Amino acid sequence: xxxxxxxxxxxxxxxxxxxxxxxxxxxxxxxxxxxxxxxxxxxxxxxxxxxxxxxxxxxxxxxxxxxxxxxxxxxxxxxxxxxxxxxxxxxxxxxxxxxxxxxxxxxxxxxxxxxxxxxxxxxxxxxxxxxxxxxxxxxxxxxxxxxxxxxxxxxxxxxxxxxxxxxxxxxxxxxxxxxxxxxxxxxxxxxxxxxxxxxxxxxxxxxxxxxxxxxxxxxxxxxxxxxxxxxxxxxx
Amino acid sequence: xxxxxxxxxxxxxxxxxxxxxxxxxxxxxxxxxxxxxxxxxxxxxxxxxxxxxxxxxxxxxxxxxxxxxxxxxxxxxxxxxxxxxxxxxxxxxxxxxxxxxxxxxxxxxxxxxxxxxxxxxxxxxxxxxxxxxxxxxxxxxxxxxxxxxxxxxxxxxxxxxxxxxxxxxxxxxxxxxxxxxxxxxxxxxxxxxxxxxxxxxxxxxxxxxxxxxxxxxxxxxxxxxxxxxxxxxxxxxxxxxxxxxxxxxxxxxxxxxxxxxxxxxxxxxxxxxxxxxxxxxxxxxxxxxxxxxxxxxxxxxxxxxxxxxxxxxxxxxxxxxxxxxxxxxxxxxxxxxxxxxxxxxxxxxxxxxxxxxxxxxxxxxxxx
Numbered sequence: 253x254x255x256x257x258x259x260x261x262x263x264x265x266x267x268x269x270x271x272x273x274x275x276x277x278x279x280x281x282x283x284x285x286x287x288x289x290x291x292x293x294x295x296x297x298x299x300x301x302x303x304x305x306x307x308x309x310x311x312x313x314x315x316x317x318x319x320x321x322x323x324x325x326x327x328x329x330x331x332x333x334x335x336x337x338x339x340x341x342x343x344x345x346x347x348x349x350x351x352x353x354x355x356x357x358x359x360x361x362x363x364x365x366x367x368x369x370x371x372x373x374x375x376x377x378x379x380x381x382x383x384x385x386x387x388x389x390x391x392x393x394x395x396x397x398x399x400x401x402x403x404x405x406x407x408x409x410x411x412x413x414x415x416x417x418x419x420x421x422x423x424x425x426x427x428x429x430x431x432x433x434x435x436x437x438x439x440x441x442x443x444x445x446x447x448x449x450x451x452x453x454x455x456x457x458x459x460x461x462x463x464x465x466x467x468x469x470x471x472x473x474x475x476x477x478x479x480x481x482x483x484x485x486x487x488x
Numbered sequence: 489x490x491x492x493x494x495x496x497x498x499x500x501x502x503x504x505x506x507x508x509x510x511x512x513x514x515x516x517x518x519x520x521x522x523x524x525x526x527x528x529x530x531x532x533x534x535x536x537x538x539x540x541x542x543x544x545x546x547x548x549x550x551x552x553x554x555x556x557x558x559x560x561x562x563x564x565x566x567x568x569x570x571x572x573x574x575x576x577x578x579x580x581x582x583x584x585x586x587x588x589x590x591x592x593x594x595x596x597x598x599x600x601x602x603x604x605x606x607x608x609x610x611x612x613x614x615x616x617x618x619x620x621x622x623x624x625x626x627x628x629x630x631x632x633x634x635x636x637x638x639x640x641x642x643x644x645x646x647x648x649x650x651x652x653x654x655x656x657x658x659x660x661x662x663x664x665x666x667x668x669x670x671x672x673x674x675x676x677x678x679x680x681x682x683x684x685x686x687x688x689x690x691x692x693x694x695x696x697x698x699x700x701x702x703x704x705x706x707x708x709x710x711x712x713x714x715x716x717x718x719x720x721x722x723x724x725x726x727x728x729x730x731x732x733x734x735x736x737x738x739x740x741x742x743x744x745x746x747x748x749x750x751x752x753x754x755x756x757x758x759x760x761x762x763x764x765x766x767x768x769x770x771x772x773x774x775x776x777x778x779x780x781x782x783x784x785x786x787x788x789x790x791x792x793x794x795x796x797x798x799x800x801x802x803x804x805x806x807x808x809x810x811x812x813x814x815x816x817x818x819x820x821x822x823x824x825x826x827x828x829x830x831x832x833x834x835x836x837x838x839x840x841x842x843x844x845x846x847x848x849x850x851x852x853x854x855x856x
Contacts, residue, residue: 302713328715340710342703344770344833353703356696357715405715 253316255280255440256301256409260310263293263300270296272464273310278409283432283441285451285472287485288461294444295337297461298411301442302334303327314409329357333407337414339398343387347378350386350397354404364404371400374430392423399427399434409440416447428454448485452476460485516675517666527787528671532743534783535678536736541763541779542682542689542772543732548761549770550698551725552705554614556757557601557621561730563628563752564597565590565737567638570747573648576639583650587738594734595727597624602726606719609708621757628749643748650677650742657742674743681739682776685732689772692728701725702770766822768829777831789814 254277261274271293278284286294299305301312303324311318314330322330333354342350351371355364372379375396381389386397395415402410412431416424424447432454435441445451452458452472460468460481468481475481519527544558568590572581601620605613632640649658649670657673692698700721703711712718741747759782767778792814793807822830 304709304712323717324712325715325717328713334713336710336713340707340713342706342710344706345699345702349699349702353699353711353714353716356700401714 253280254278254313255282255315256442257313258297258301258310259313261297261300261307261312262309263296263305264308265296270464271300274461274464274466276459276466276469278440278442280408281435281438281440282457283435283443283455285443285445285455285458286461287445287448287451287458288467289485290446291463292461293464294461295413298334298413298442298444302332302411304334328405328407331406331408332411333402333405333409334411335398335402335413335415337417339394341386341389341394341397341401344385346383347386347389347397348382350401351378351404354401357405367404367406371403374433375400392419392427395419395423395427396430399431403434403439407439409442410434412441412443412445414444414446416445416450424450448481449476452481512679516672520667520669520672525669525671528669528675530784530787532671532674532678534780535675535682536740536743537760537763537783538682538776538779539678539685539736539739540733540760541767541775542685543729543736544760545689545729545764545770545772545775546692546701546732547725547729548764549775550693550701550705551722552701553722553725554610554617555726555729556614556618556754556761557624558617558729558733558760559752559754559757560601560621560624561594561597561733562737562740562756563624563749564594564730565734566741566747566751567628567644567737568593568734569738569741570644570647571637573742574644575646576644580648582652583648583738583742584652587735590738591731591734594737595731597734598726598728598730599723601730602723606722618754618757621752621754625749625752628752638749641748641750643746643750644741645746647741647745647747649745650674658745670743674739678739678743681735685735686772686776693770693772697721697724762819766819766829768832771829771831771833774829774831774833778829781830785818786811786815 256278258274258276261271263271274297286297288294300307303322307320311320314332319327342353351368358364377393378397378400386394389397415427428450431441443451443455452475455472458472458475459466516528516531519531540562544555547553547555569586571577572579572586601617605616608616628638629641631638649656651657658670660667660669700716703716704718704721708718763778763782764775766782768774789811790807792810793803796803
C-alpha cells in the first residue's frame with residue numbers, strides 16, 4: 253500500500269488555478285522527486301499535502317486514510333513533516349530551541365534527548381552552534397537545521413521544498429548525501445527540487461509537473477535519459 | 489571582617505540579591521524622606537506599569553502580535569474591581585476574590601479580541617486592536633444610560649482599598665518615628681505582584697508554550713509545520729497578556745479609589761507599548777526597566793522649571809511643554825543608539841534541554 257496517494261488534486265490561488273489535477277503516489281520507504289519549471293505547481297503540491305492550502309477538489313490519502321480536512325498541525329501528528337521553501341528557521345530562537353520545536357508534539361523526553369544527540373552527530377555544525385540564534389547561521393547550516401528540526405517530529409513522510417536553494421554546490425552535496433542516509437533508516441522522502449539532475453540522481457522515482465498537471469513519470473534513471481526531460485529540464 | 493566572610497559564604501549573586509532586597513525595601517521610606525511623598529506614588533505607578541508592560545510583553549514580545557489597545561484590559565480589570573468593591577452597586581466583595589476575577593475577566597476579553605483577529609498581523613492587527621481599545625473606553629463612557637452601570641465620564645468613586653476584616657491599606661500608622669502611609673503599603677503590594685509576575689513571565693519564556701509563542705512570532709507557517717495549533721496558541725498569548733493587565737487594573741482601582749474612562753486612553757496603550765519596545769521586547773528584565781524609566785523620566789523632567797529658575801533666573805520654556813518634547817527626544821535618541829531596546833534578550837537566553845526544563849508532562853491532560 254502506498255504511504256501517500258494524491259488524487260485529482262486541484263488548488264486555486266485567488267483566481268489562478270495552480271494545480272489542475274495532480275495524481276501521484278509515494279510508497280513507504282521510497283525517495284520520490286517532483287520536478288518541473290517555475291510555476292509548475294511543485295511547492296503548491298507540497299503545501300497542500302502539509303495542509304497549508306485548501307483543496308478545491310481531489311483527495312490526499314495518507315497511510316490509506318483521507319486527510320483532506322485535517323488541519324496542518326494535526327498532520328504533523330500523523331507523521332507528515334514539511335521543510336518549507338526558504339527553510340523557515342526561527343531566527344531568534346537558538347538552534348537547540350529550534351530543534352525542540354520540531355519535537356513539539358512529542359512528550360517522550362528521553363527519546364527527544366537521544367534524537368537531539370543523533371541529529372547533532374549527523375550535523376556536527378549544529379552541535380557547535382546549539383546556543384546560537386538560528387538567524388546567525390549560514391544558509392547551509394540553516395537548511396541542515398530545518399531538516400533536522402522536521403526530523404525531530406519523527407515523521408514517516410518528509411516533504412522537502414527546494415533544499416538546494418541558494419547554497420554552494422559542496423554544501424548541497426553534503427546535504428543530499430545525508431538525506432539518502434536518513435531515508436535508508438526508513439523515512440520516506442518527497443522532494444521538490446529545481447535542480448532536476450540532482451533530484452533525479454538522489455531519488456528512485458520522479459514525477460514531472462507542468463502547468464499544474466503531471467506530464468511525465470517514471471524511474472529516475474529512465475527520466476535522466478528521456479530526451480524530453482533532457483531537453484526541458486536538464487539543459488543538455 | 490565579618491562582612492567579608494559573609495560575602496564568601498553567600499556568594500556573589502546572592503549578595504547582590506540581598507543588597508537589592510534591602511534597597512527595594514528601604515526605597516519608599518528613603519524617597520519619602522528626601523524627595524517627598526509624591527515620589528513614592530510615582531514609584532507605585534512605575535511598578536503598576538511594570539505589571540502592564542510584562543503583560544503586553546507576552547503578546548508583543550513573545551508572540552509578536554502588535555497590540556495597540558492593551559490598556560482596554562487594564563480598564564476591564566479596574567472596572568471589575570470598581571464595580572464590585574464600591575458603593576456604586578453597594579457591593580463590597582473581598583479583594584482576594586475580585587482581583588483574580590478581574591484578571592480572569594480580562595483574559596476572557598483577550599480571547600474576545602483575539603478570536604476575530606487571528607488572521608491579522610502587523611499593521612492590520614494594530615489597527616483592529618486600537619479600535620478595540622477605543623470601543624472599551626467609549627463603552628465605559630456611555631454605559632450610564634439607560635441603566636447606569638459605569639457612571640459614565642464621572643467615573644466610579646469611593647472604591648474600597650485593599651482590606652481584610654479590620655485591616656485596611658488606607659490607614660496611616662506611625663511606627664517608631666516612621667510614618668507608614670497607604671502609598672507605602674501599596675508599594676509593597678505592587679512590588680510583590682511585579683516580582684511574582686516577573687517570575688511567572690520568565691518561567692513562561694522558558695516553557696513549551698513560551699517557545700511556541702516565539703516560534704509563531706518568527707514564522708507562523710513553519711510553526712504550523714511543527715504541529716503547533718497556531719490559533720489556540722495565539723489565543724493563549726492574548727488571554728495570558730490580558731490577564732496581567734486585568735490584575736494591574738484591579739490594583740490600580742484599589743490604589744486610586746477612583747476610576748474614570750479618562751485613565752484608559754490610546755496614549756496609555758502607546759505608553760505601555762513604548763515601555764516594552766524601549767526596554768527590550770521579549771526580555772522581562774528589559775521590559776521592567778523600560779516601564780520604570782518611562783514612568784519616572786517624565787516626572788524628573790518636571791524639574792526643568794525650577795532648574796531654569798536657578799540657572800537662568802527666569803522660566804524660558806514652560807516645563808509642561810518641555811517635558812513631552814524632551815521625553816520624545818529621549819525616546820528617539822535611545823532608539824537610535826539601541827534599536828533593539830535598552831536591555832535586549834541575549835542570544836540563547838531561552839535555551840533549555842528537555843530534561844531540565846520546566847514544562848509539565850502535559851500529554852496526560854490532553855489524553856484526558
